[in-house]
Amino acid sequence: MLRFAFYRLLQAIPVLLIVISLTFLLVHSAPGGPFSADKAVPPEVIKALEAQYNLDQPLWQQYVSYLGDIVQGDFGPSFKYPGRNVSELIAAGLPATAELAFYAMLVALVIGVSAGVAAAMRPNTAQDYIPMSAAMIGICMPSFLLGPLLVLIFGIHLEWLPVSGWGDMPGDKILPAITLGTGYAAYIARLSRGGMLEVLSQDYIRTARAKGLSEPLVIAKHALRGGLIPVVAFLGPAFAGLLGGSFVVETIFQIPGLGRFYVQAAFNRDYTMILGTTVFFATLIIVFNLLSDMLAIWLNPKLRQQARGES
């Protein structure tokens, strides 16, 4: 398993290099510079600013020195926020984004797995159709619609929960977590239904039932582990997706997360910030995919044997 992880991490190096190079090229070829403003900026100011951020050097030189800095873990200064460096901004935004992703994942798992399992227990009945139709709606419902809708109902009309904020008021994390988690819950519901259906038709389940075990016990003791493998495989990309895709929810609920910085950086042509956050998210995606693969291997004896065989 360790060797497997080691090789996968080695493979990540060229992937990251490609990500950095492509992003670097893209941001520098985008029209409009970081210092353009609606009020004309005097040329001497532009010159002074470009010199300060090394933008007056040839592009390849900027690229090489950027790579050098990245290797040392230095993402450079933000252009948009003078005095702040990119690592500092990432560190400021990450806790909220990670926490939001975590809660959203919990919401997604609880709702998704229970709906999926319930549906698989009585396929092609109301117990299957109702949660699965709900899941279909959940997948289709974009968060920019669901968020304001929940706010309108629970925040403004019922006045049960705060309409925005993060950790400022009791309960202000609930609506964002549900908004972000719902789409994933729906997906997980479909995955776990599929997984469970497959497992429930296996011989060892029939054996368990033949032993006289009650149905809930059969599900909990025998079926869940195998049935949830597709869900586990989905967790890695899902978590990375939650981290990188929380921008809309962060904007709706005014959450001080990383997603807002990421998108603003693109609008501001904050080159270092765009690169820094992209590299950061790319690394996260690689790590989470690796973790979920490792988890899947650990859960599935067949894969475990394969991995052992390879190493």
Added chain:
Amino acid sequence: MNNHAKQHLILPLLLLIPTLLLSACGGGESNVDSGNRTGTLHWGNGTEPQSLDPHIATGVPEHHIITAIMEGLLLKDSTTLAPKPGLAESWTVSEDGRVYTFNLRKNARWSNGDPHNANDYVWSWWRALQPALGNLYAYMYFSIENAQEYYEGTVTDFDQVGVKALDDYTLQVTLSNPTPYFLQLLDHYSLYPVHRGTVEKFGTADERGTRWTYEGNNVGNGAFQLVDWKINRRITLERNPYYWNSDQVQLNKIIFYPTENVVSEERMFRAGQLHRTGSIPADKIPVYLEANDSSLHIAPYLGTYFYRINTRVPHLQDKTVRRALAMTIDRETISKSILKAGQIPAYAMTPPGTMGYYPESDLRFDPEAARKLLADAGYPNGEGFPTTEILYNTSEGHRKIAVAIQQMWKKYLNIDIKLLNQEWKVYLDSESAGNYQISRAGWIGDYVDPNSFLDMFLCNGGNNRTGWCNSEYDRLISDVAPTVKSHAERMTVFGQAEQILMDELPVIPIYIYTSVNLVNKSVKNYADNILNQPAFTEMSLQPEQSNIDGAQY
């Protein structure tokens, strides 16, 4: 093994329900209610400020915070915007209108208790004119003798720049020409002094983006001081006990929120999370108006929404064509049916009433005459008129106006217009490179004087961008206006210049902005003014007036 695995999966799932529910418990007081009790103002401030260094910052959100933690020589009356004593308790102006002598307050202190004196200004203004600092507002200094020359490097000795400390409490400023709006500039943050010891502690004077403005480091001279800065979350200010007029300040605390999403901001206001919003979604304005809700504040704003015409484009070179275009925009309809927030139709660049100046313009909505003009220009009934493109930066508001104008021009002139939207920075690039035909624009005055609107169309004006150049216009604005003796004469000169501009029409004015904010009724002494500039030193909070009645808009 099997049991273990199952527990590993199920336990976290079971744990999450109480986790989420626990974080939900408790109801509690709204920000507005608790703020009214403790004297804390909750202020929706638009975006996360880029910088709180007055010599680097630009933008409204920065402006609001900086004016709370810092102060300049003068302040402005919160309603009329007439200059009034700030850190200078009095001042005199020489007869020729060039030499201003300011007597500074002896009881003024920096927020760390250090004495505040005239040398602070000399040093700070020297700093503000260092090109390496990247001060986008350096031009605010250019009425001072030799300031522009020093900034551009033709004068290298700062002693030749017209700012001197005669003694610790007397500052003398010499201008190149009498500049009637000079006093107006003094409460703009770009002319605020900074605390030298603090700036130098964190870097060199002209180093951009050092950490001196952050919490724990920041030293200011305003009514409040920075105590906490949580990026993208909130900025908290507390009353500064060393402020010269601290006894009169009624608020104890101000919390600024970066409320970028105007829809969420309005919801926060309704839920009692904010005392004041920086904006309001356009489609909500009629709802508040209909409900006759007094928390809606609409006031004229010193800004003009206009279209630039690229006079380098062959078929737009003829001013008759430009006039025909300008005369077929039904501004009343745009204002009433699209904008809906009391915007004033504009027939000149300068907003009427700017320093008592009312521009004369014979521009009017007259499709009949416009058709004739277009025919005279060689396009009878629009025939042969090339398809023309309106460029705007991506925004629903700009799109609506462009669509309306597109239809008006089609209807009245029978010409075809294409719409092109570009993302903000791309649009800026296209516009400044002259890579457009007609382009949407807006201009907000830096100070209350017609000059702030008219000097942008000088031949070499960086913000002109239309390719239009008129030597008589340049002469009036650059040579005549600064030297005339009386206010009335000066306004006449501006009137003449503006007539040239409105005769040639390299720009088509469309409407004068209004500022639209929601302000909780518990906020007292909230004054609307044409710069939409808050006077935090005057505001207070009255608990019994809070109006979070859960208005169901």
